Amino acid sequence: MEEQNNTQDILNQVHESTPDTLHPILDYIIKNGKMIAAGVAAIILIAGGISGFKYMNQQKLIKAQSEMGTILIKYSGAKQADALAAFEKDAPASMKPAVQLALAKAWMDAGHYADAKTVWAAIAKTSPKLSAVSGLGQAKCLMLEDKAGEAVTVLQKLKESVDAVYAASINRLLGEAAEKAGNIQVAIQAYQGLMTSSPQEASFFEFKIKELKAKL
Incomplete structure (x- = not known):
């Protein structure tokens, strides 16, 4: 009886610590009386894998932000634009708008207004919420031309x-x-x-x- 109680306590702890999406799997194991160590271990491994994936993505984002910061500090003008253009290809999706905005400004600072207009137009397509900023950027480039x-x-x-x-x-x-x-x-x-x-x-x-x- 004591062993069953200990097992139930462990089960409850696992249930509380796993994401909601895994609860149906856990409930199925409970319902069919197959609450065994291997089953619990599998659930813990899955939950750990999800946490690990999030951690890896977070670390990747932090590294990308650091790389972009280095580019902005180390380079200017056309060199900065070239570096940002190369960086954008593999940048995390969440960073794309920021990279594109920095790239458009870099091309403008370098006097490459045609390249800047291309980037401003791309910003409007990838980030519709920035369409007004994109239009203003394109208009400014035209005036500078x-x-x-x-x-x-x-x-x-x-x-x-x-x-x-x-x-x-x-x-x-x-x-x-x-x-x-x-x-x-x-x-x-x-x-x-x-x-x-x-x-x-x-x-x-x-x-x-x-x-x-x-x-x-």
């Missing part, structure tokens, strides 16, 4: 498709791009939007609007 008119087109489309929380950032860049492209009306509209979303700078935008209207 002296393609302000194309930047205006990108920003106007972006403004229609993303959440209003990005309106201020889009209007700020849109106003700059439209002004540079000679599209006065669009620039005025963008600055008017900023007077509402950025009241602390209202006097500056009011000045810009007056300045632009004088050119009409």
Whole structure:
């Protein structure tokens, strides 16, 4: 009787320490009266294997984060971009967005705007939640390439498709791009939007609007 109680105690401990997904297996063993040492050992090994797998993944992520940190510290410009591009191929999926963002910035810092635009476009595909950031990045690259008119087109489309929380950032860049492209009306509209979303700078935008209207 005492031996049965000890066995039940062990069984309860194993049941509590194993993931919920393994409980049906354990319950089956109990139900069929096959609570033997080998059965318990198998369950413990499975549970240990799951924990080990999680530990290995965690260690892999930590190592990858360290490698990326080294790249960002050790290199800059084109060398940093090349290193990040190579690193991205085997980077953990959870790190992809961060690696791509760093890569886009590295290409921009290096003046490789075409490469940066390619990465910004890839970010929008792999991380839809970053589509607004991607669009802003692409527009900035176009402006740096002296393609302000194309930047205006990108920003106007972006403004229609993303959440209003990005309106201020889009209007700020849109106003700059439209002004540079000679599209006065669009620039005025963008600055008017900023007077509402950025009241602390209202006097500056009011000045810009007056300045632009004088050119009409």
